Amino acid sequence: MRAHSSRSLPSDPSRPERPLWPTLMSLFPYLWAYRGRVVAALLCLVGAKLATVAVPLVFKEIIDGLAPGQTLLVLPVALLLLYGLLRFASSLFTELREILFARVTQQSIRSLALEVFRHLHALSLRFHLERQTGGISRDIERGTRSIGSLINYTLYSILPTLIEIGLVLAVLVVRYDPVFTLITLASLMVYVGFTVAVSNWRIAIRRQVNETDSAANTRAIDSLINYETVKYFNNEDYEARRYDQDLQQWAEAATRSQKTLSLLNLGQQAIIAIGITLMMWQAARGVTEGSMSVGDLVLVNAFLMQLYMPLNFLGVVYREIRQALTDIERMFDLLHEGKEVADEPGAVRLEPGPQEIHFAAVGFAYDPQRPILHALDFRIPAGHTIAVVGPSGAGKSTLARLLFRFYDVSAGAIRFNGQDIRSYTQSSLRAAIGIVPQDTVLFNDTLFYNIQYGRPEASRAEVLAAARAAQLDSFIARLPEGYDTRVGERGLKLSGGEKQRVAIARALLKNPAILIFDEATSALDSRTEQAIQVQLEAAARGRTTLIIAHRLSTVMGADEILVLDEGRVVERGRHAELLAKDGVYAQMWAIQQQDEAP
The missing domain is CATH 1.20.1560.10 (ABC transporter type 1, transmembrane domain)
Structure with a gap:
C-alpha cells in the first residue's frame, strides 16, 4: 500500500x-x-x-x-x-x-x-x-x-x-x-x-x-x-x-x-x-x-x-x-523508466591500478534553478589524499555522488587518469571506489554479512581482519552471538558509532584504488576516533583518497585541503598554510578549537 x-x-x-x-x-x-x-x-x-x-x-x-x-x-x-x-x-x-x-x-x-x-x-x-x-x-x-x-x-x-x-x-x-x-x-x-x-x-x-x-x-x-x-x-x-x-x-x-x-x-x-x-x-x-x-x-x-x-x-x-x-x-x-545515467556505447572497463582524479571545471545542479557546484577544478594525484571542508550545503557530499556517477555532471568533466569517467562502464568505475558514508545504512542481517558485503567473495579471515582494522573486534567479542548478531532493520540495533565502524570495515575489505571518507568518523567519540584515524590513514596510504569532513582535526595530515563554500573553492593548501592565511579555514579552526575546549 x-x-x-x-x-x-x-x-x-x-x-x-x-x-x-x-x-x-x-x-x-x-x-x-x-x-x-x-x-x-x-x-x-x-x-x-x-x-x-x-x-x-x-x-x-x-x-x-x-x-x-x-x-x-x-x-x-x-x-x-x-x-x-x-x-x-x-x-x-x-x-x-x-x-x-x-x-x-x-x-x-x-x-x-x-x-x-x-x-x-x-x-x-x-x-x-x-x-x-x-x-x-x-x-x-x-x-x-x-x-x-x-x-x-x-x-x-x-x-x-x-x-x-x-x-x-x-x-x-x-x-x-x-x-x-x-x-x-x-x-x-x-x-x-x-x-x-x-x-x-x-x-x-x-x-x-x-x-x-x-x-x-x-x-x-x-x-x-x-x-x-x-x-x-x-x-x-x-x-x-x-x-x-x-x-x-x-x-x-x-x-x-x-x-x-x-x-x-x-x-x-x-x-x-x-x-x-x-x-x-x-x-x-x-x-x-x-x-x-x-x-x-x-x-x-x-x-x-x-x-x-x-x-x-x-x-x-x-x-x-x-x-x-x-x-x-x-x-x-x-x-520502461528511462535511465538518467547509462553506459555510453562502447564504454570500456576501468583497469585496476592507481588513479589520478581530476575535477575539470565541473558544474552541477540537482535542480537547474539551483546550481550546487560552479566550475570546480582540482586534482587528486594518484596515491595522494585531498580533504574537502566547508559549511553544510557547500556541495561536499555531492562530490562523492558524482564520482560514483549517481549523477552526471552538468558542465565540465571528471577524469580518471585523464579519461572522462563517462567513457568507463559504471560497474568497473564503482568497483574501483570505496566509501565510508556519513549516514551508514545496514542490511537486516548479521554483522558478518554486513562487513562481507564490501567484497562478498572474501574469506572469513579477511572479514575478521577488516573488523580488527576498524576497531570492531573487541565490541563483537562482547556480543553473545558474535559475528552472527543481527543488526536489525537499517542497523537500528547498533549505535551510530558502531554502524560507522561496520562501514569502515566494509570499505577496507573492498580494498579499492580510490577511497572516499564522507564524514567517516562523525558518529564516533574522540577516543574511538583517534584509534580509527590511525587505521584510516594506514588504509589511505598508497590510495587516491578524498576526505569530506566537518571536523577539521581529521584532515590535518591531508596533502591538500580545499575549503568549499557555495560550490566554489575559496581556499586551498595544507593545514599550516591555511592557518597562516588567517582566512575562512582559520576561522573554522578557531571555532572548533573553542567548542572542543574543556
Missing part, C-alpha cells in the same frame, strides 16, 4: 489502458525460451478440446441408438466405451498441458521479476529519492502476481475457449439449421460487447482500488520504519488516524468495485439465459416437427452447456485480464 505524494506516480483514471496484445507480445520472448514445452502444451490443449467437443456427438449417437428398432448389443457398447475414453482423454490432455506449462509460467515470472529488480538498481539515485519504497515494493509484488495471471488466463482459458467455441459453431453449421448458428453468434456478440464495455468502464474503479491500496501500504511502512520518531512525539494515535483515512478510501473504492462487478455478472447471466432459451425453443420445435431426433435435442443442449459455460468463464477471464493489466501498469512503468 502506497502513500500519495507529489513525487509518486500519479493516479490518473483517464490514462489510456495498456493494450492487451502488445503486453502479451512483450511476454512472448520469455515464453518462447521454453518453446518445446509451449508447443507440446498447445498440442495437448487442442487434443483436449477435440475430445471435449466429440463427447456430445457420441452421446447423441448413444441416445439415438437406444431408440426402438436399433441393435442394442453392439453399437451402444462400443459408443459407451468411446464415450468414456473421450472423457478421460479430455482430462488427460488437460492435465498434461498443465504439467508441461507449469515450468514455463513460473520461470517467465521469475525472469520478469529479476529484470525489473535489475532495472531498478540500474536507475539513477534521483529516481529512488523521488519514489517511496513501500509503493515500489507493492507494485512489484502485485505486478509479478498479475503477470502469472495474465499468462495463465490467456493460454489456459481464452485460447481453449476460442477453440471450443469454433468447434461447436462448426458442428452447428454443418449439421443443423442456420438459425442455431445465428442465435449462437448473436449471443456471443452481445455477450462479448457487454463484457468489454462494462469491464472497460470498471477500469478506472479498479485503478482507484490499486491507488488507495498502495497509499495505505506506504503509509504503514513509512510509519513503522520511523517507529522511534513516532514514539518520541507520542503520535501513535495520529499515525493510526492517517492510516485509517487511507484504509477508508480503499474500502470505499473496493465497495464500488464489487457493486459494479455484481452488475456485470447479472448482465452476463441475463444474456446467457436469453440465448439458451431461444436455442432450446428452436430445438424443441424441431423435435416436435420431426426434423430433429431426441438425440439432436440432447446434443444441442449439451453443446449449449459446453458453449455457455466457457463463455461465462471467458467473461470472468476477461475481467481478470483487464484487472491484471491494470495491476501490472505500474510495474511496466518501472521497467
Whole structure:
C-alpha cells in the first residue's frame, strides 16, 4: 500500500489502458525460451478440446441408438466405451498441458521479476529519492502476481475457449439449421460487447482500488520504519488516524468495485439465459416437427452447456485480464523508466591500478534553478589524499555522488587518469571506489554479512581482519552471538558509532584504488576516533583518497585541503598554510578549537 505524494506516480483514471496484445507480445520472448514445452502444451490443449467437443456427438449417437428398432448389443457398447475414453482423454490432455506449462509460467515470472529488480538498481539515485519504497515494493509484488495471471488466463482459458467455441459453431453449421448458428453468434456478440464495455468502464474503479491500496501500504511502512520518531512525539494515535483515512478510501473504492462487478455478472447471466432459451425453443420445435431426433435435442443442449459455460468463464477471464493489466501498469512503468545515467556505447572497463582524479571545471545542479557546484577544478594525484571542508550545503557530499556517477555532471568533466569517467562502464568505475558514508545504512542481517558485503567473495579471515582494522573486534567479542548478531532493520540495533565502524570495515575489505571518507568518523567519540584515524590513514596510504569532513582535526595530515563554500573553492593548501592565511579555514579552526575546549 502506497502513500500519495507529489513525487509518486500519479493516479490518473483517464490514462489510456495498456493494450492487451502488445503486453502479451512483450511476454512472448520469455515464453518462447521454453518453446518445446509451449508447443507440446498447445498440442495437448487442442487434443483436449477435440475430445471435449466429440463427447456430445457420441452421446447423441448413444441416445439415438437406444431408440426402438436399433441393435442394442453392439453399437451402444462400443459408443459407451468411446464415450468414456473421450472423457478421460479430455482430462488427460488437460492435465498434461498443465504439467508441461507449469515450468514455463513460473520461470517467465521469475525472469520478469529479476529484470525489473535489475532495472531498478540500474536507475539513477534521483529516481529512488523521488519514489517511496513501500509503493515500489507493492507494485512489484502485485505486478509479478498479475503477470502469472495474465499468462495463465490467456493460454489456459481464452485460447481453449476460442477453440471450443469454433468447434461447436462448426458442428452447428454443418449439421443443423442456420438459425442455431445465428442465435449462437448473436449471443456471443452481445455477450462479448457487454463484457468489454462494462469491464472497460470498471477500469478506472479498479485503478482507484490499486491507488488507495498502495497509499495505505506506504503509509504503514513509512510509519513503522520511523517507529522511534513516532514514539518520541507520542503520535501513535495520529499515525493510526492517517492510516485509517487511507484504509477508508480503499474500502470505499473496493465497495464500488464489487457493486459494479455484481452488475456485470447479472448482465452476463441475463444474456446467457436469453440465448439458451431461444436455442432450446428452436430445438424443441424441431423435435416436435420431426426434423430433429431426441438425440439432436440432447446434443444441442449439451453443446449449449459446453458453449455457455466457457463463455461465462471467458467473461470472468476477461475481467481478470483487464484487472491484471491494470495491476501490472505500474510495474511496466518501472521497467520502461528511462535511465538518467547509462553506459555510453562502447564504454570500456576501468583497469585496476592507481588513479589520478581530476575535477575539470565541473558544474552541477540537482535542480537547474539551483546550481550546487560552479566550475570546480582540482586534482587528486594518484596515491595522494585531498580533504574537502566547508559549511553544510557547500556541495561536499555531492562530490562523492558524482564520482560514483549517481549523477552526471552538468558542465565540465571528471577524469580518471585523464579519461572522462563517462567513457568507463559504471560497474568497473564503482568497483574501483570505496566509501565510508556519513549516514551508514545496514542490511537486516548479521554483522558478518554486513562487513562481507564490501567484497562478498572474501574469506572469513579477511572479514575478521577488516573488523580488527576498524576497531570492531573487541565490541563483537562482547556480543553473545558474535559475528552472527543481527543488526536489525537499517542497523537500528547498533549505535551510530558502531554502524560507522561496520562501514569502515566494509570499505577496507573492498580494498579499492580510490577511497572516499564522507564524514567517516562523525558518529564516533574522540577516543574511538583517534584509534580509527590511525587505521584510516594506514588504509589511505598508497590510495587516491578524498576526505569530506566537518571536523577539521581529521584532515590535518591531508596533502591538500580545499575549503568549499557555495560550490566554489575559496581556499586551498595544507593545514599550516591555511592557518597562516588567517582566512575562512582559520576561522573554522578557531571555532572548533573553542567548542572542543574543556
